[in-house]
Amino acid sequence: MSFSNLDQLYRQVIMDHYKNPRNKGVIDGDVLTVDMNNPTCGDRIQLQLQVEDNIVKDVKFDGEGCSISMSSASMMTQAIKGKTLDDALQMSELFSDMMLGKDMDTADLDLEDIEALQGVSKFPARIKCATLAWKAMEKGVHKE
Amino acid sequence: MDINAIKEQFPVLNQEINGHPLVYLDSSATAQKPLSVIEAVNDYYRQDNSNVHRGVHTLGSRATDKYEGAREKVRRFIHAESSAEIIFNRGTTTGINTVATSYARHHLTAGDEIVITPMEHHSNIIPWQQAAKATNATLKYIPLQSDGTITLEDVRKTVTKNTKIVAITHVSNVLGTVNPVKEVAKIAHENGAIILVDGAQGAPHIKVDVKDMDCDFYAFSGHKMCGPTGIGVLYGKRELLESMEPVEFGGEMIDFVNLYDSTWKELPWKFEGGTPVIAGAIGLGAAIDFLNEIGMDKVANYEHELADYAIERMNTIDDIEIYGPEKRAALVTFNLKGVHPHDTATVLDAEGIAVRAGHHCAQPLMKWLDVTATARASFYLYNTKEDVDILVDGLLKTKEFFGNVF
Numbered sequence: 001m002s003f004s005n006l007d008q009l010y011r012q013v014i015m016d017h018y019k020n021p022r023n024k025g026v027i028d029g030d031v032l033t034v035d036m037n038n039p040t041c042g043d044r045i046q047l048q049l050q051v052e053d054n055i056v057k058d059v060k061f062d063g064e065g066c067s068i069s070m071s072s073a074s075m076m077t078q079a080i081k082g083k084t085l086d087d088a089l090q091m092s093e094l095f096s097d098m099m100l101g102k103d104m105d106t107a108d109l110d111l112e113d114i115e116a117l118q119g120v121s122k123f124p125a126r127i128k129c130a131t132l133a134w135k136a137m138e139k140g141v142h143k144e
Numbered sequence: 145m146d147i148n149a150i151k152e153q154f155p156v157l158n159q160e161i162n163g164h165p166l167v168y169l170d171s172s173a174t175a176q177k178p179l180s181v182i183e184a185v186n187d188y189y190r191q192d193n194s195n196v197h198r199g200v201h202t203l204g205s206r207a208t209d210k211y212e213g214a215r216e217k218v219r220r221f222i223h224a225e226s227s228a229e230i231i232f233n234r235g236t237t238t239g240i241n242t243v244a245t246s247y248a249r250h251h252l253t254a255g256d257e258i259v260i261t262p263m264e265h266h267s268n269i270i271p272w273q274q275a276a277k278a279t280n281a282t283l284k285y286i287p288l289q290s291d292g293t294i295t296l297e298d299v300r301k302t303v304t305k306n307t308k309i310v311a312i313t314h315v316s317n318v319l320g321t322v323n324p325v326k327e328v329a330k331i332a333h334e335n336g337a338i339i340l341v342d343g344a345q346g347a348p349h350i351k352v353d354v355k356d357m358d359c360d361f362y363a364f365s366g367h368k369m370c371g372p373t374g375i376g377v378l379y380g381k382r383e384l385l386e387s388m389e390p391v392e393f394g395g396e397m398i399d400f401v402n403l404y405d406s407t408w409k410e411l412p413w414k415f416e417g418g419t420p421v422i423a424g425a426i427g428l429g430a431a432i433d434f435l436n437e438i439g440m441d442k443v444a445n446y447e448h449e450l451a452d453y454a455i456e457r458m459n460t461i462d463d464i465e466i467y468g469p470e471k472r473a474a475l476v477t478f479n480l481k482g483v484h485p486h487d488t489a490t491v492l493d494a495e496g497i498a499v500r501a502g503h504h505c506a507q508p509l510m511k512w513l514d515v516t517a518t519a520r521a522s523f524y525l526y527n528t529k530e531d532v533d534i535l536v537d538g539l540l541k542t543k544e545f546f547g548n549v550f
Contacts, residue, residue: 005162005494006490006545009490040502041501041502041503042502042507042516042517043517044516064516065484065486065516066484066486066487067484067486126486126490129486
């Protein structure tokens, strides 16, 4: 059989982030920590942000979940590290648009690997998996 | 039992999903509906729609007759003494909450105990947590064996003279464990406690006899037994229901209303405030007719056969973990090693196979199993051995797919 539809969802780069997550772990010391879960499925994430002068100096995540939620978390941390909080929030908005299948203007922001998650928009039941880490980040930034 | 003839009566099963014939293996979440149920609801709205117990007009009588006729069907289905003991409501959750609110909060005081098990659905845990908090009673758990069953010895140890309520599921929605509810009821009664049985996964699959079981309350949902969503049943022994206060007050449930106080209708209507789910009750009656025509003994035997076959076939897959006891109801909860259940469910869906993935509203049980989530294939009378074969092929493909991308 062909896995062509599934290949759209489970792109190589996604599986790479799932198997080899970037920025996974905890930051020592007193940093902003956000815990979030998806109560309908049990996925959970802990996100830590070290913010200095409005810039994400360091970010780490920990948690348990499916390939989509964990790879999305890995990609998100990679994307926002070193960015300003405003840029991080703008990326989150772009990501939401991407999940809704909207056209995006990514001219100003480099979404890096994240565009690989575009296929998720065709699997409505999995969109919440992909957005979990971004929601956690938004919550953290609004706390800051 | 001619399964193909049964299957043909379920219109929803006759479709393709992602280019494959639908294999529906999520009946523990909700069962599909046969044409007779769909038509009963349709006919009611087309020909008889009216409010019940009010109108003098012909439609009002027809609607009332059909609604009360459905109650009688439910009474016979679970072998209750009287239709006064059959309360229509929204579902199992509502039934348990009615008992936890009306009975428990009025009968419990500090030092009293409520006994449940760790295999309960959230809807048979949280109402008791809340009742315990409100009354300073203690919530206790009967421990689970490593295969996800309970022993009567542990029930005897956990239930004491201080226990006022035992609440236990008939069939676990995750493990498929069938609990010895009749024996548990006996132990509860010996200690002066009452017992509520959560029948959400029992009534659709096993012949229920509430008198033989000697349970005090039995709660179940219509939609898991081929009936419509939004209709459920709480059975309660008459003397207990008589002693209980209604939970919802308003129309339909009153006898006399004065400016400063009111009196209630007799059973079962005192617990049915507001316009009831008339079409839902009529649809549930049709579902009961459908199940009776096949025979609940036959349904149970067939599902038992299907469960054995599923376990046997699924056990041939390398790196699969199956949770629950060997002897079980027709559902199999599992995980493929290294593949998250969501991912398994997505790959299976691409093959037209519908399974549930997640914590199945049983977070304490997930902790006990030491997993965050699982996949579950649950069967009903319209599933075939071929469906099991398709599932096993789908799981092998899932392994292949994730083996390749890693």
